Amino acid sequence: MALSQIIIELLEGLAVSVRIFLITLLFSLPLGLVIAFGRMSKNNIISSITKIYISIMRGTPLMLQLFVVYYGPYYLFNIKLSPTYRNSAVYIGFIINYAAYFAEIYRSGIQSMPVGQYEAATLLGYSKFQTFVRIILPQVIKRILPSVTNEVITLVKDTSLAFSISVMEMFTKAKALSSSQTSMTPLIVAGLFYYVFNFVVAFLMDKAEKKLDYYK
Amino acid sequence: MNLLEMKHVKKSFGNLQVLRDISLEVKDGEIVSIIGPSGSGKSTLLRCATLLETMDAGTLKYEDTVVAENDPNGKAAYADKKTIRKVSSVFGLVFQQFNLFPHWNVMQNVTDAVINVQKKSKAEAEKIGMELLEKMGLSDKANYYPFQLSGGQQQRVAIARALALNPKVLFFDEPTSALDPELTGEVLKVIKSLKDLKIAMVIVTHEMSFARDISDKVIFMADGVIVEQGSAEEVFNSENERMQAFLGRYKDIL
Numbered sequence: 253m254a255l256s257q258i259i260i261e262l263l264e265g266l267a268v269s270v271r272i273f274l275i276t277l278l279f280s281l282p283l284g285l286v287i288a289f290g291r292m293s294k295n296n297i298i299s300s301i302t303k304i305y306i307s308i309m310r311g312t313p314l315m316l317q318l319f320v321v322y323y324g325p326y327y328l329f330n331i332k333l334s335p336t337y338r339n340s341a342v343y344i345g346f347i348i349n350y351a352a353y354f355a356e357i358y359r360s361g362i363q364s365m366p367v368g369q370y371e372a373a374t375l376l377g378y379s380k381f382q383t384f385v386r387i388i389l390p391q392v393i394k395r396i397l398p399s400v401t402n403e404v405i406t407l408v409k410d411t412s413l414a415f416s417i418s419v420m421e422m423f424t425k426a427k428a429l430s431s432s433q434t435s436m437t438p439l440i441v442a443g444l445f446y447y448v449f450n451f452v453v454a455f456l457m458d459k460a461e462k463k464l465d466y467y468k
Numbered sequence: 469m470n471l472l473e474m475k476h477v478k479k480s481f482g483n484l485q486v487l488r489d490i491s492l493e494v495k496d497g498e499i500v501s502i503i504g505p506s507g508s509g510k511s512t513l514l515r516c517a518t519l520l521e522t523m524d525a526g527t528l529k530y531e532d533t534v535v536a537e538n539d540p541n542g543k544a545a546y547a548d549k550k551t552i553r554k555v556s557s558v559f560g561l562v563f564q565q566f567n568l569f570p571h572w573n574v575m576q577n578v579t580d581a582v583i584n585v586q587k588k589s590k591a592e593a594e595k596i597g598m599e600l601l602e603k604m605g606l607s608d609k610a611n612y613y614p615f616q617l618s619g620g621q622q623q624r625v626a627i628a629r630a631l632a633l634n635p636k637v638l639f640f641d642e643p644t645s646a647l648d649p650e651l652t653g654e655v656l657k658v659i660k661s662l663k664d665l666k667i668a669m670v671i672v673t674h675e676m677s678f679a680r681d682i683s684d685k686v687i688f689m690a691d692g693v694i695v696e697q698g699s700a701e702e703v704f705n706s707e708n709e710r711m712q713a714f715l716g717r718y719k720d721i722l
Contacts, residue, residue: 372563372568375559375630377586377633387569468570468615
């Protein structure tokens with residue numbers, strides 16, 4: 253098989269990987285904020301539930317979580333789902349896992365804000381919602397951006413775990429090609445693609461950080 | 469009518485009784501200084517007056533609005549949120565640590581609440597902002613960010629920010645304690661210049677000569693009670709032992 257053919261096949265896989273990546277971010281970033289609020293809630297039941305949730309998401313392998321999301325409906329509830337459910341299962345698995353990590357990052361950022369910012373906002377008459385949106389969140393984003401970058405880069409590589417439930421993303425393709433061609437080349441090319449993908453991600457996140465560098 | 473009335477205020481943190489039984493009144497346009505040793509409850513009193521802390525017991529009244537008064541059990545019961553929100557526009561507070569919003573430039577710091585809380589137009593807010601910055605001697609700093617300013621300049625921005633909302637009384641919680649003597653001087657000068665705004669000011673301070681010069685009334689607090697209050701002359705010349713002990717080190721420079 254010609255190298256160009258390998259590259260075309262892998263690019264198809266890469267498109268799937270990118271889609272998993274983008275959809276995961278699109279949903280897990282806002283969901284993480286909601287979970288962070290749950291975790292910081294004064295309501296003991298809500299904060300306990302979110303605490304347990306985060307603990308499970310961080311304490312068990314993502315691959316196992318993908319299995320549970322994909323096979324769980326059948327084994328646990330005897331619900332038969334079509335094979336295309338595997339795509340949704342990947343999205344769901346990644347979103348609920350990454351939301352937990354993002355929640356902890358948000359929480360650390362929000363809790364690191366000096367109480368004086370809240371007090372000044374209260375004295376100026378801002379509502380709680382205004383205080384959060386106008387004053388707290390913009391500063392939290394600056395504070396947590398380096399940690400978010402870390403997670404996002406990990407996510408690029410984690411998309412390869414979709415292999416475990418046979419979603420045709422780049423790693424799955426590379427593994428299949430490597431076996432059928434008895435060649436290392438597909439894996440090396442895939443590795444190169446992951447690297448470039450992350451290089452672009454790191455570049456964009458760095459730009460974002462620089463953009464927020466206008467204040468200290 | 470009194471602008472602010474606090475009666476029999478009590479406040480404890482755990483077992484520590486910080487305010488034992490404090491009553492004070494502030495009239496329209498009156499300048500009141502609160503002095504006293506650290507830990508005497510001065511800041512807590514301001515924080516109760518500005519609703520950053522809730523009193524355990526006592527009455528808090530702004531003009532004719534009762535914000536809190538004792539229920540039959542002798543515990544302070546606060547008015548509903550709507551009343552509190554309304555009354556909050558009467559007062560402003562200048563913090564020891566400035567608490568400017570670092571992600572906004574000076575003009576945004578001063579005008580954002582005018583625009584988003586008081587719902588005035590941006591043009592109107594910036595007109596108010598520019599006038600105040602001029603008064604603070606900061607008209608050339610409108611586009612600077614807080615981290616680019618000295619502590620004294622930051623505190624003057626914070627004063628402008630509080631004044632922009634047009635409060636009837638402005639509280640100062642040790643406004644110069646985080647500043648070196650030179651910067652302290654410039655901030656005190658600005659506060660003195662606010663006298664012609666005719667708004668009431670309540671100033672917690674360790675700057676004795678400043679308190680003596682600016683105040684209509686001086687309150688000396690120690691151990692959670694008001695030991696002396698009256699005109700600057702009366703308080704500084706008080707024969708009270710506690711007062712004398714406190715003033716000891718200041719006597720020479722006064």
